[in-house]
Amino acid sequence: MTNQLKEALDTLKETGVRITPQRHAILEYLINSMSHPTADDIYKALEGKFPNMSVATVYNNLRVFREVGLVKELTYGDASSRFDYITSQHYHIICEDCGKIVDFHYPGLDEVEHLASHVTGFKVAHHRMEIYGACPDCSAKTAH
Amino acid sequence: MTNQLKEALDTLKETGVRITPQRHAILEYLINSMSHPTADDIYKALEGKFPNMSVATVYNNLRVFREVGLVKELTYGDASSRFDYITSQHYHIICEDCGKIVDFHYPGLDEVEHLASHVTGFKVAHHRMEIYGACPDCSAKTAH
C-alpha cells in the first residue's frame, strides 16, 4: 500500500467517513491512475473485483471524496466529468484530438484574480485554467 | 437592426449558411443578451415568436454559429452549456451563489501557454480561464 493511499484512508477516518472495500478500491485506482478517469472508467476498471458494484456507488463516493478534498472534478460540456486525485496544485493541458490530459505546474494566476476582483467587485474564491492543443503524438500524426 | 446583427448575417451569407427567421431571431437574442443564456433560455425566450420551434433547432443553430465562429460555448459539468456571442476577447467571472456571469478584460495568458507548450511538447491552440467567487449582491447577502 502506498503512502498516498494510507494518507487518504486516514483523511477519511478523521472525517468520519467509513472505509468500505469499494472506497478503498476507487481511491487506489485514482491514485495509481495517471489518466484522469471518468466515473465510468472507474466502474469498468473495478468490474472484475466488484461484479455487483453499482455505478451509483462510484458517483456517490467520488462526490464524498470531492467534499473531503481528496479529489477534484474536471467538468466539460456534455462529456463525462473526469476525476483527479489531488496531489499538488497544477494545471492541465488537453489534447483536442485524443483527449489526453497532461499535468503541468505554474505559479498561479493571482494577478488575474486581483484584477478581476477589482474590476467586477466579486469576492474571488478560485479559478479554473486549462490549455487546449495537440499532444506530441497527435501533432506528429497530422503533420505529414 | 444593429450593426453587429448585420455583420453576423453577412458572415452567415459568406459561409453559405442560409438565413432563416429562426436563425435571425436566435442571433438577435444572443447579441442583445447580456446574460450568457442556455439553449433552453433561448428556446423559451422565442416561444412567443415561434410557437412551433423545436429545441433541436436551437441546438442545431447554436452549433452552426459556433462552427462559423460567431458564438462561443461555455461548458460546465452536468449543467447546461451557456452561449456567448463573440465580440472581443474577454474572460468570465462566475458567481457560485446565483450563477451570474460577468465579463472582464485581461491581456491574455501567452506566457502560460508558452511554458505549458515547452514543458509538455503540446502544440497549443487556445486556453480557457475563468474565475469563481461571489458577486457583490451575493456577498452582501451572506455578510450580515
Add this chain to the structure above:
DNA sequence: TACACTATTTATAAAGATTATAAAATAAGA
C-alpha cells in the same frame, strides 16, 4: 466475539441535456 446503530451499497427508475432520424417545409439561386 456478538450486538446495535447508522452509513453505505445495490438495483432500479427518473431526470435533464443533447443528439439522431425522417418527413415536411422553405430559402435562395436559376
Add this chain to the structure above:
DNA sequence: TCTTATTTTATAATCTTTATAAATAGTGTA
C-alpha cells in the same frame, strides 16, 4: 416561378448523473 438542397419540426433515443428504498455491512461498545 421552379427546383433543389438545406433546414425545421416532431419524436424518440442516448448518455450522464441523481433519487429512492430496501438490503447489506462498518464501527464502536458490551
